[in-house]
Amino acid sequence: MKTVVLVTGANSGIGLALCDRLLAEAADGLQLCLACRNMQRARAARLSLLASHPSAQVDLLQLDTSSISSVVSAAQEVKQKYEKLDYLYLNAGIMPNPKFDIKAFFRGLFSSKIITMFATGEGILTQWDGVTPDGLREVFATNLFGHFLLVRELEPVLCHPGETSQLIWTSSSNAHRSAFSLDDLQHQRGTQPYSSSKYASDLLSLALNTHYNKQGLYSSVICPGFVMTNLTYGILPTLPAFLWTLLLPIFWLIRVFTNTFTLTTHSGAEALLWLFKQRPQTLDPYAKYHSLTSGLGNNYTQPRKMDIDLETAELLYSKLLELESQIRSRVK
Numbered sequence: 001m002k003t004v005v006l007v008t009g010a011n012s013g014i015g016l017a018l019c020d021r022l023l024a025e026a027a028d029g030l031q032l033c034l035a036c037r038n039m040q041r042a043r044a045a046r047l048s049l050l051a052s053h054p055s056a057q058v059d060l061l062q063l064d065t066s067s068i069s070s071v072v073s074a075a076q077e078v079k080q081k082y083e084k085l086d087y088l089y090l091n092a093g094i095m096p097n098p099k100f101d102i103k104a105f106f107r108g109l110f111s112s113k114i115i116t117m118f119a120t121g122e123g124i125l126t127q128w129d130g131v132t133p134d135g136l137r138e139v140f141a142t143n144l145f146g147h148f149l150l151v152r153e154l155e156p157v158l159c160h161p162g163e164t165s166q167l168i169w170t171s172s173s174n175a176h177r178s179a180f181s182l183d184d185l186q187h188q189r190g191t192q193p194y195s196s197s198k199y200a201s202d203l204l205s206l207a208l209n210t211h212y213n214k215q216g217l218y219s220s221v222i223c224p225g226f227v228m229t230n231l232t233y234g235i236l237p238t239l240p241a242f243l244w245t246l247l248l249p250i251f252w253l254i255r256v257f258t259n260t261f262t263l264t265t266h267s268g269a270e271a272l273l274w275l276f277k278q279r280p281q282t283l284d285p286y287a288k289y290h291s292l293t294s295g296l297g298n299n300y301t302q303p304r305k306m307d308i309d310l311e312t313a314e315l316l317y318s319k320l321l322e323l324e325s326q327i328r329s330r331v332k
């Protein structure tokens with residue numbers, strides 16, 4: 001039996017690097033499924049993986065996590081194709097129209113939060129969010145709710161008596177309690193939907209452990225560190241490519257002093273790969289597993305306690321179930 005691994009947002013960045021590293025680790029024992037919204041990009045990713053791992057088994061799945069109908073039909077296809085899903089990497093994510101908040105930056109410079117601001121971007125990254133055709137906020141739907149619905153739909157292939165499966169969320173150190181509110185789950189009133197959605201995924205992971213561990217399903221979250229990908233390039237879209245090239249040596253210099261500047265997608269995928277090799281029962285549901293890179297360029301994974309609590313996690317979980325049932329009755 002091959003180990004079946006599905007990765008959302010697998011056609012670029014950290015997701016694609018994870019697929020490459022998984023195949024380098026265990027190509028012959030894996031059945032890898034790339035779940036992507038754009039099939040042309042998905043096919044290109046598959047070809048690039050097969051070029052370095054010719055014997056690999058790589059399937060493609062059309063999945064747009066921001067669309068309810070796409071999630072439901074993709075889950076249907078997965079249930080038909082695979083008897084059991086061993087790993088589900090919930091990695092697809094967006095940070096649309098990001099802006100650097102100069103005022104917040106200067107406020108942060110003269111506050112007690114200065115170190116957190118530099119390490120995690122707290123408060124200084126704002127975004128302009130859109131609305132999906134299903135009427136949900138785009139960041140909430142893409143990063144969190146679509147993945148939640150996917151897990152719920154895939155229950156029959158994730159929960160097998162006597163066996164374990166793992167959910168692994170690509171969260172962020174930009175996940176802040178201050179950006180999240182139970183009264184505004186979709187972050188309609190704020191300017192940090194990305195941070196809110198990532199904090200919600202940390203909470204949701206904890207709640208999923210509470211509700212599904214007995215059925216053999218375990219959930220964990222990781223932070224890939226600061227990685228140069230399409231998402232990060234989008235943060236300063238007006239900056240010409242050559243300026244980015246000039247900035248890169250500075251980033252590499254910063255990397256000597258801070259282990260969270262993983263920079264390459266290969267290094268950013270470290271914690272995702274590390275979790276693949278762990279027994280899920282030994283993992284801490286309150287920890288975020290960080291991909292880190294030392295000054296000498298060595299990659300490693302380190303757990304750090306998350307700023308989350310079970311009561312808020314449970315309240316979020318019941319609100320998501322409520323939204324799920326509203327959406328299901330609307331779709332019916």
Ligand SMILES: NC(=O)c1ccc[n+]([C@@H]2O[C@H](COP(=O)([O-])OP(=O)(O)OC[C@H]3O[C@@H](n4cnc5c(N)ncnc54)[C@H](OP(=O)(O)O)[C@@H]3O)[C@@H](O)[C@H]2O)c1
Nearest residue numbers: 009012013014037064065066092093172226227229230231
């Ligand atoms: N880069 C960092 O420094 C950093 C730090 C912390 C956390 N993260 C997280 O890491 C994850 C991967 O991001 P990345 O940095 O590797 O950026 P990326 O290269 O832009 O990868 C994002 C992936 O998600 C896919 N995606 C976006 N919206 C989707 C949707 N509606 N349905 C299905 N797939 C969708 C993208 O597909 P398309 O190619 O079609 O757009 C792409 O494959 C994200 O969850 C991000 O929040 C990144």
